[in-house]
Amino acid sequence: MRTVSHRVNTKKSHATSTEFGKSTSELLILKPEGYPMSGMMEEYPIVENRDVFEFYAREQWNGYVARKGDYLFDRRMFPDFAYRIIDVEPAESLIGMNTSIIVTEEENSLFSTNEIKSDVVFDDVIGQENAKRKCKLIERFLDEPERFGKWAPRNILFFGPSGTGKTMLAKALANKTDVPIIPVKATQLIGEYVGDSSRQIHQLYDRAEEMAPCIIFIDELDAIALDRRFQELRGDVSEIVNALLTEMDGIEEREGVCTIGSTNRAQSLDAAVRSRFEEEIEFVLPGEEEIRQIFESNVKTFPLPVEDCDFKALAKKAKGLSGRDLVEKVLKTALHQVIIEDRETVRAEDFEKAFSKLGKNEPTQDPSGLYV
Numbered sequence: 001m002r003t004v005s006h007r008v009n010t011k012k013s014h015a016t017s018t019e020f021g022k023s024t025s026e027l028l029i030l031k032p033e034g035y036p037m038s039g040m041m042e043e044y045p046i047v048e049n050r051d052v053f054e055f056y057a058r059e060q061w062n063g064y065v066a067r068k069g070d071y072l073f074d075r076r077m078f079p080d081f082a083y084r085i086i087d088v089e090p091a092e093s094l095i096g097m098n099t100s101i102i103v104t105e106e107e108n109s110l111f112s113t114n115e116i117k118s119d120v121v122f123d124d125v126i127g128q129e130n131a132k133r134k135c136k137l138i139e140r141f142l143d144e145p146e147r148f149g150k151w152a153p154r155n156i157l158f159f160g161p162s163g164t165g166k167t168m169l170a171k172a173l174a175n176k177t178d179v180p181i182i183p184v185k186a187t188q189l190i191g192e193y194v195g196d197s198s199r200q201i202h203q204l205y206d207r208a209e210e211m212a213p214c215i216i217f218i219d220e221l222d223a224i225a226l227d228r229r230f231q232e233l234r235g236d237v238s239e240i241v242n243a244l245l246t247e248m249d250g251i252e253e254r255e256g257v258c259t260i261g262s263t264n265r266a267q268s269l270d271a272a273v274r275s276r277f278e279e280e281i282e283f284v285l286p287g288e289e290e291i292r293q294i295f296e297s298n299v300k301t302f303p304l305p306v307e308d309c310d311f312k313a314l315a316k317k318a319k320g321l322s323g324r325d326l327v328e329k330v331l332k333t334a335l336h337q338v339i340i341e342d343r344e345t346v347r348a349e350d351f352e353k354a355f356s357k358l359g360k361n362e363p364t365q366d367p368s369g370l371y372v
Helices: 050-061 129-143 166-177 196-211 237-249 271-275 288-299 311-317 323-340 348-358 367-371
Strands: 027-034 071-073 082-089 100-103 155-159 181-185 214-219 257-263 279-282
Touching: 050 100, 100 196, 129 166, 129 257, 129 279, 155 166, 166 181, 166 214, 166 257, 181 196, 196 214, 196 237, 196 257, 237 271, 288 311, 288 323, 311 348, 323 348
Parallel strands: 027 100, 155 257, 155 279, 181 214, 214 257
Antiparallel strands: 027 082, 071 082
16 A cells, blocks of 8 residues: 655635536546555555445535546545646536546556637638548537447548648547547557556547547557558557457447548658548648638738738748748747847738748748648
8 A cells, every 4th residue: 555645735625605617527536545544444445336436425525626637535435545636627626426537557648638619610720622622521420429330430530631620620520520639640649558558548438438429539550550561660650459359340349539640751651540440631732822811811910010911922932831831930020029139010021031041932832732
């Protein structure tokens, strides 16, 4: 039995009349800490039935204000046993009878800080009309998962150049359907020891099932689902791929869970993993008209005024750049230079200089074909 190595906070967290305005917790992540006194029990209580434990926990802590770092104490089954709150969504919210509760022994839970709800809308994604159209299928599934049965679109692949809006569209989809999204970088799922990676993946799907209907968005999928021909470069590929295939195959039915994988290297994916995606949705680099819209939409949020600028002409010079490149390497570079020079307006030549730093003075061949 491990002892608590730091002082236990014994201050009560129960809601008072001044805290009635707080929202109800959607997710509560706890870490078992043990008893204040050593020697009372050699092992932590084992949670054998998660549903029963969650109901019991909600019932006894219903109305408590959950704050990250505070402690919750068991009052009946294992009196005075302490759980520390690793994370709570929303912050400082009230535990209620619909709060999803996860117990983990990990100090830094993999999914404790990820976004639960999205505020991105489809209009935020300029262009990608074909991708938006195909996403209507996922939208209908998340709205009414029971209608699809075994024909549900559970696994979707977003592929195309970096910075073309794959992550934004996944978040917009979650917002449109009012479902939570769990965005995860694939590299977060790579464990330090044998067995860690598969455990991380199963933990991810366990949480999504508790929040269903829910979207799991795995960015940079190729980092964990490499073609098995490259296994000599990554010894843990087989473990990761097998765990991912188990979840995607639906051997354990995950009702209302949709997996969206994202990659800019579709050809490097393991064939077995890629075959599990029922739909592949391609994202392409923006055309001239879309580039103009990206320019005009983003300069509206500049903290400085922009002098009359021919964005249509600038769009011709930006051929081959992604939306993220346009924002981060052209617009932001130009704005920062103006601020450095203590000027009050952004002019067309500022954007021209930003292009020259990229070597984009001449139109560039559209490389989107590399990702087909």
